[in-house]
Amino acid sequence: MSDTIHPLMTPPPAPSLAFFASLSVQVAPAHEVGQTPAGNRRIIPILGGQVQGQGWTARVLPGGADFQAIVTPTLAQLDARYLLETDAGELIYVCNKAVRAAPPEVTARLIRGEPVDPAQVYFRCVPTFETAAPSLAWINERLFVGTGVRRPDRVEITCFTVL
Numbered sequence: 001m002s003d004t005i006h007p008l009m010t011p012p013p014a015p016s017l018a019f020f021a022s023l024s025v026q027v028a029p030a031h032e033v034g035q036t037p038a039g040n041r042r043i044i045p046i047l048g049g050q051v052q053g054q055g056w057t058a059r060v061l062p063g064g065a066d067f068q069a070i071v072t073p074t075l076a077q078l079d080a081r082y083l084l085e086t087d088a089g090e091l092i093y094v095c096n097k098a099v100r101a102a103p104p105e106v107t108a109r110l111i112r113g114e115p116v117d118p119a120q121v122y123f124r125c126v127p128t129f130e131t132a133a134p135s136l137a138w139i140n141e142r143l144f145v146g147t148g149v150r151r152p153d154r155v156e157i158t159c160f161t162v163l
Contacts, residue, residue, distance in 0.1 A: 017162060022159075023051050024156050026049045041068070043068070046080070046082045049154065056087070057086070058084040073108075077097075077098075093129070096126070115151065123149065127157070
């Protein structure tokens with residue numbers, strides 16, 4: 001038996017990431033639904049915001065929401081859905097699922113809307129982007145990942161294309 005690896009057995013390289021966009025999403029105070037089978041359910045209205053991509057900009061349209069479940073004192077599962085409008089008038093639907101984990105006292109401060117040090121919070125997301133715009137059609141065929149920071153009045157997200 002040979003020590004060489006068959007060319008078809010060589011694993012592909014790990015994917016790399018390329019910057020896609022930075023989003024600043026303005027939010028209203030949460031509607032506290034309360035304890036449900038999914039966790040402490042909260043709905044946070046999206047008021048607007050700005051997006052800066054490489055070579056393009058957009059605004060976050062009001063009307064979306066972040067549907068949260070605080071499932072343990074340290075873990076929140078987030079599901080935000082909203083709409084972007086580029087400066088060219090093209091619409092992009094966003095569905096952003098995220099995990100936010102932090103020590104119980106930090107999570108409690110986030111829930112109360114207080115500022116926290118982002119270094120104390122694990123906030124990662126997997127956004128999907130959908131559009132009918134021909135110039136942006138490529139985003140329908142890509143995977144994205146991101147990092148987030150929760151501020152008292154907004155969420156800041158940096159999204160990367162998985163190459």
